[in-house]
Amino acid sequence: MLKGHQTWEFENNPVIISTGVVGGPFEANGPLANDFDLLHEDLWIKQDSYEKAQKVMLEESITRAVEKAELRNEDIHFMLTGDLINQLTPSSFAGRTLAMPYLGLFGACSTSMEGLALAALIINANGAERIVTAASSHNAATEKQFRYPTEYGAQKPPTAQWTTTASGAAVVANIGDGPVVTSATIGKVIDMGLSDPFNMGGAMAPAAADTLVAHFRDRDLSPDHYDLIATGDLGKIGSPILLELLEDKELHIPIDTIKDCGLMIYRESQPIQAGGSGAGCSSAVTYGHLLNRMKNGDIQKMLIVATGALLSPISFQQKESIPCIAHAVSIEASPNAST
Amino acid sequence: MLKGHQTWEFENNPVIISTGVVGGPFEANGPLANDFDLLHEDLWIKQDSYEKAQKVMLEESITRAVEKAELRNEDIHFMLTGDLINQLTPSSFAGRTLAMPYLGLFGACSTSMEGLALAALIINANGAERIVTAASSHNAATEKQFRYPTEYGAQKPPTAQWTTTASGAAVVANIGDGPVVTSATIGKVIDMGLSDPFNMGGAMAPAAADTLVAHFRDRDLSPDHYDLIATGDLGKIGSPILLELLEDKELHIPIDTIKDCGLMIYRESQPIQAGGSGAGCSSAVTYGHLLNRMKNGDIQKMLIVATGALLSPISFQQKESIPCIAHAVSIEASPNAST
Numbered sequence: 001m002l003k004g005h006q007t008w009e010f011e012n013n014p015v016i017i018s019t020g021v022v023g024g025p026f027e028a029n030g031p032l033a034n035d036f037d038l039l040h041e042d043l044w045i046k047q048d049s050y051e052k053a054q055k056v057m058l059e060e061s062i063t064r065a066v067e068k069a070e071l072r073n074e075d076i077h078f079m080l081t082g083d084l085i086n087q088l089t090p091s092s093f094a095g096r097t098l099a100m101p102y103l104g105l106f107g108a109c110s111t112s113m114e115g116l117a118l119a120a121l122i123i124n125a126n127g128a129e130r131i132v133t134a135a136s137s138h139n140a141a142t143e144k145q146f147r148y149p150t151e152y153g154a155q156k157p158p159t160a161q162w163t164t165t166a167s168g169a170a171v172v173a174n175i176g177d178g179p180v181v182t183s184a185t186i187g188k189v190i191d192m193g194l195s196d197p198f199n200m201g202g203a204m205a206p207a208a209a210d211t212l213v214a215h216f217r218d219r220d221l222s223p224d225h226y227d228l229i230a231t232g233d234l235g236k237i238g239s240p241i242l243l244e245l246l247e248d249k250e251l252h253i254p255i256d257t258i259k260d261c262g263l264m265i266y267r268e269s270q271p272i273q274a275g276g277s278g279a280g281c282s283s284a285v286t287y288g289h290l291l292n293r294m295k296n297g298d299i300q301k302m303l304i305v306a307t308g309a310l311l312s313p314i315s316f317q318q319k320e321s322i323p324c325i326a327h328a329v330s331i332e333a334s335p336n337a338s339t
Numbered sequence: 340m341l342k343g344h345q346t347w348e349f350e351n352n353p354v355i356i357s358t359g360v361v362g363g364p365f366e367a368n369g370p371l372a373n374d375f376d377l378l379h380e381d382l383w384i385k386q387d388s389y390e391k392a393q394k395v396m397l398e399e400s401i402t403r404a405v406e407k408a409e410l411r412n413e414d415i416h417f418m419l420t421g422d423l424i425n426q427l428t429p430s431s432f433a434g435r436t437l438a439m440p441y442l443g444l445f446g447a448c449s450t451s452m453e454g455l456a457l458a459a460l461i462i463n464a465n466g467a468e469r470i471v472t473a474a475s476s477h478n479a480a481t482e483k484q485f486r487y488p489t490e491y492g493a494q495k496p497p498t499a500q501w502t503t504t505a506s507g508a509a510v511v512a513n514i515g516d517g518p519v520v521t522s523a524t525i526g527k528v529i530d531m532g533l534s535d536p537f538n539m540g541g542a543m544a545p546a547a548a549d550t551l552v553a554h555f556r557d558r559d560l561s562p563d564h565y566d567l568i569a570t571g572d573l574g575k576i577g578s579p580i581l582l583e584l585l586e587d588k589e590l591h592i593p594i595d596t597i598k599d600c601g602l603m604i605y606r607e608s609q610p611i612q613a614g615g616s617g618a619g620c621s622s623a624v625t626y627g628h629l630l631n632r633m634k635n636g637d638i639q640k641m642l643i644v645a646t647g648a649l650l651s652p653i654s655f656q657q658k659e660s661i662p663c664i665a666h667a668v669s670i671e672a673s674p675n676a677s678t
Contacts, residue, residue, distance in 0.1 A: 086426070087652075103444070105442070129341070314425060323434065
């Protein structure tokens with residue numbers, strides 16, 4: 001399983017047998033609306049707090065994924081979830097509702113791929129037959145916690161990103177039909193000294209570069225191995241910085257191959273400044289849009305590089321810079337496509 | 340590896356080759372002071388915030404564990420850590436210092452055994468040769484975040500627990516000498532409707548009972564299999580409730596076998612109300628005192644049941660009850676003692 005320094009290769013073909021993807025009103029107006037299983041018309045989702053709305057979205061995404069696989073909650077051995085809210089409030093409370101053995105994870109927006117990496121590892125090692133993993137975020141809950149309640153109408157600079165209101169869930173199993181999780185590279189915490197919480201993409205790009213270099217080194221793969229490398233989420237500011245850093249590190253990935261989930265999920269005309277972000281962005285885009293493209297034969301092999309800014313409101317107040325991380329997981333279309 | 344519904348049995352003998360345990364001034368006055376590698380005389384640890392003091396303790400515990408194993412940081416494949424602070428601030432920033440591939444975990448005070456369970460699973464599955472796992476807490480940082488800054492001098496009821504200032508770290512490896520991690524049971528979120536953050540022990544006892552029942556069911560073991568079952572941390576209020584719940588569930592564990600980390604770490608004469616708590620309590624007591632007793636031949640087989648209260652300041656303000664969880668990990672003295 002361990003390959004090189006920080007990568008797992010999964011020889012037993014852990015398979016994504018189903019997914020569930022839920023979004024909010026902003027996502028309903030985006031170009032990927034058709035890739036969601038459920039879209040809510042308002043941010044409250046009939047709850048009395050945004051945190052509870054996020055919890056409901058998370059539950060809905062997991063329930064859809066479990067139902068689509070024709071399973072019951074009791075058939076799921078473990079639930080691996082996380083989010084951006086203090087003490088993973090939406091995840092922990094969804095754990096109460098769903099009553100599955102629960103492992104809470106935190107990697108900020110990289111939580112989506114931290115969860116998929118660990119789920120695939122546990123399945124690959126016969127530690128479970130079926131695991132559900134999910135990551136969620138909610139625009140208003142996140143803004144309130146990290147910056148200001150959205151009701152204040154605070155202005156944001158053009159480098160700021162828009163936290164996605166979404167939850168993406170996947171059921172990973174030891175047998176079944178679907179795309180296969182072939183490998184995962186766990187990232188190191190990288191901090192180049194940036195401290196502006198309104199420019200996360202710039203802060204996170206070096207972590208994405210570090211993990212990409214480690215992934216290709218550990219797997220001894222050529223950079224053109226993948227049809228698509230999707231970062232999540234560097235946005236308009238971080239994406240070109242990543243390309244520059246990769247050139248500096250002499251990792252020459254064909255430029256058309258690299259896309260960013262935060263730039264895919266919204267239209268240019270939506271007021272999202274530098275692009276989408278949030279743990280729900282890369283999970284919803286991957287488990288919805290990208291896996292649909294894989295099912296349609298449009299993509300054979302892809303690498304999802306989920307980036308996380310591991311700051312907290314208190315570390316920002318204490319004038320700390322922003323430690324960042326990125327975890328990469330490769331997904332391939334056919335069970336025997338693994339190199 | 341999967342045994343029953345929610346338990347892993349580790350057939351490849353993942354071994355705890357070294358540990359590092361660091362504490363604060365309150366712990367220095369407790370009965371387990373000799374089991375710490377390092378004790379600080381004041382809560383600030385020469386830092387300008389309590390969160391940074393906690394980060395330093397975490398780094399020190401990991402560095403001690405790595406040095407005692409005669410390893411360098413580069414020899415550690417993955418670092419699995421977590422704590423109680425929003426967005427795992429101490430863990431994430433320690434991840435920056437230590438530069439190891441990093442997986443952030445959150446299970447409140449159960450994080451200690453969530454980390455050991457996953458570390459043992461990854462080692463058992465050949466996903467790494469050496470992993471460091473650690474959990475930490477800091478009294479003043481935790482009080483400030485969840486209740487009031489300690490400088491306010493707020494009074495607490497006798498059911499309240501005292502958050503430990505401590506960090507315990509362990510290096511788990513695929514070969515070497517030391518106690519063996521033989522199994523782990525991952526808990527479900529259990530919430531019996533208690534909402535008083537000054538009575539965590541009472542809230543967490545049902546989660547401990549649920550996980551203990553699952554552990555003995557899944558492993559098909561008799562309740563007298565273990566010399567010691569250590570909960571962490573139910574304290575004076577939760578511990579007798581656990582015994583009652585186990586009787587109700589007809590799991591008859593010899594009463595002398597069950598101890599609580601939160602009751603071991605302080606003296607009766609210290610003003611700690613219902614006992615110790617915090618992610619650093621069960622990690623420090625397990626990786627310090629209990630493993631020392633195992634080395635001395637005093638314990639052969641033990642089960643650590645780390646309990647976590649998954650509330651957040653915001654869920655408390657929103658008048659939610661407290662979802663709780665417990666993860667159990669068994670540690671045995673000799674490599675071939677596994678049943």
